[in-house]
Amino acid sequence: MTSLDGIPGPAADELETPPALTLSRVRLGAGGPLGSVRIADGRVVAVEVDRELGGLVLDMDGRTVLPGLWDAHVHAAQWAGNRHRVDLAGLESARAVAETVRLHVVGLPADELLMGQGFRDGLWPDVPHKALLDSACPDRPVALISADLHAVWLNSACLALVGRGDHATGLLREHECFEALQALPEVPDEVLDEWVAQACRDAAGRGVTGIIDFHFSDNLADWSRRAAGSALAVRVQAAVYPRHLDSAVEGGLRTGDVLPGTGGLVRVGPLKLFTDGSLNTRTALCCDPYPGLEGTKEAYGVQETSYDELVRLMRRAAAHGIEPAVHAIGDRANTLALDAFADVGCRGRIEHAQLLSAADVARFAELGVTAGVQPAHAADDRAVADRHWAGRTGRAFAYGDLLASGARLEFGSDAPVSPLDPWLGIAAAVHRTDDERPAWHPEQRIPVAAALAASAQGRSELRVGDAADLVVVDVDPSEADARTLREMPVHATMLAGRWTHGPH
Structure with a gap:
């Protein structure tokens, strides 16, 4: 290699x-x-x-x-960085978030960017808007990342900083969100690498010995640099994004190859592709419209990649030994992803697989496609799923059905969407709740032994x-x-x- x-x-x-x-x-x-x-x-x-x-x-x-244990879906740098940001989890309105921002800016240097993470607006009574953030913090840039990573809420100063001063609302979703985040000032590599190293040590404290890192970056270069600096606390499979695919192909890299100089701990991961957005941002691509969005352009969610382009990229990657990993959350998105695997004729992964059509459940095993799922989301998202996927939640986070069909399950956290702690996912898969509420769709529970295997890349003994x-x-x-x-x-x-x- x-x-x-x-x-x-x-x-x-x-x-x-x-x-x-x-x-x-x-x-x-x-x-x-x-x-x-x-x-x-x-x-x-x-x-x-x-x-x-x-x-x-x-x-x-x-x-x-x-x-x-393995966490089969992590955004390592994002998880590490978010541990140093304002925590917005659990806040129940846009106004509550703005008030939290107002309290946190006290004492900060005048020009310092304030970043927060973890807001979930799917059930809020009001909507995020730049005017709310401007009233709380008019003089310094503020960037708040949603819990699902698919939206960012900016005030006017931050919109100007990323070249979007004329944006109407300050709430950017999907591609706009990703582009805005890339335009923000970056943490120096040496600082971020130490944050990541500490996050990995903490993960080891929860029994984690490996992760698949889907951070939106040049992961092969980043993890090679980190491994050269110090011994890693976990094994890493580093995902490749389309903009780095040509470089990986030209370098003869294949999924599973060990990167030299990494102590044997870093391997080439899959090619990460997207079909749709997310549930909380209401951009997951579905067969039925979202309540209240009927008749709008995005009533059924957002298709991030055209089907022809999805197949083209999957075919090119598979031809060179790079396994595709396709993000699909809505039922329509999962059908498209499975159709693409059938057309290309390769094995790979579907990441999330949150809402499935009944006819698609058996196709995972038939096509040899791994379901990379995050059981903690079933507990986190049950209320928003009940609202936006009303009448369909019996086939949401359908781990029991997938397991019964013979599908291979691999558990992850999607950290920072949920904490990098495999026991939270194991417990959610087994009990279908994360608190004292009754189990949500208990028919989709799976046994402890199956949950442990799904958290250990299939190893059960x-x-x-x-x-x-x-x-x-x-x-x-x-x-x-x-x-x-x-x-x-x-x-x-x-x-x-x-x-x-x-x-x-």
Whole structure:
């Protein structure tokens, strides 16, 4: 494999091998028997039930060991950056957001950009408008990113900063949103890289050993730079966007290839493509109109990429060994994405798959298309789905139906849309709620074992020969109630035989 030109990194492609170790008195998987696991050269070399293995021994005192967890859909830099922004989650009106902005600008330098993240306006009684933000903060630029990342709300000063001073409302969606965010001042690489490194260390603290990063950037170059700077706390599959596809093809890169100089931890990910927008922004492409938008241009949502262009890009990527990952949320968008996979004849992924036509459920397994889903969204979005997808929510976030059809599920968070914490998604998939409310469409629940496998790239047991990417938890997930599953105490996390968290 040939690397991309200009990607820095040391010559060595593997990390220093940690010493061999035996984890003793450990429960082997959820609901499993007590036994021991031997780790050497970064791999599992022995798994024994009711038998002690030799060498350096660490007593796990009956805790449960599981395959390391993956977050199969992350926007890593966005998640890391948003942890340093004003949190707007849970605010129930545009006016409440404006008041929060007014309180946060006190004491900031006069010209400093104020950024916030996490507003959800799908159920608000009022609408975001630049005038509201101007009244709260007229003198400095303000940029507020929606929870779903598909909209940004700017005041007049920020609109001028990004060259859109004549925008009517200050609420930019989809392409306008992405272009405006790219025009804002950037955080220096060294600062952002440290933020990302800390976010990955925190993820390791929740049992995460790998992520698929869909950040809208040159992810191959970014992660090569980060891996060259310090040992990573997680494995990374770095997604490619269409503007970087030609470079990846010319460099001979294929999905799954290890990038040199990354300690073997960074691989080429899929090609990220879009069919539609999102539910909260009411731009997910649907077969039925959104209530109150009937007769308008975007009554059914937004088609981000024409079908012919979608097929062209998928065909070019697949011909060069790059797997497509197609964002599709509405039922019409998912039909188009599945049609494209059928036309191209390749395997790949559909990201989100939130609303499905009944006839499309079985097509995932038939076409070999992975459903990359985010179960925490089923809990977060239940109220907005009940309003905007009224009468159709029985086929929304339909994980039970997908699993029964034989589809491969891989769980992610879409961080920062929901926190980078796999236990929140596992609990939401198993219990279909994230609080004391009754389960929402409980017929779509899935078993704990299936949720754990979907959070570990399909791994459901410890196998000799596998990479020693492991998580040790204090409570057996098969015996945990809903709250304990959400808050699962993680004792330790191991990546390729080295501890990235704990043991305590």
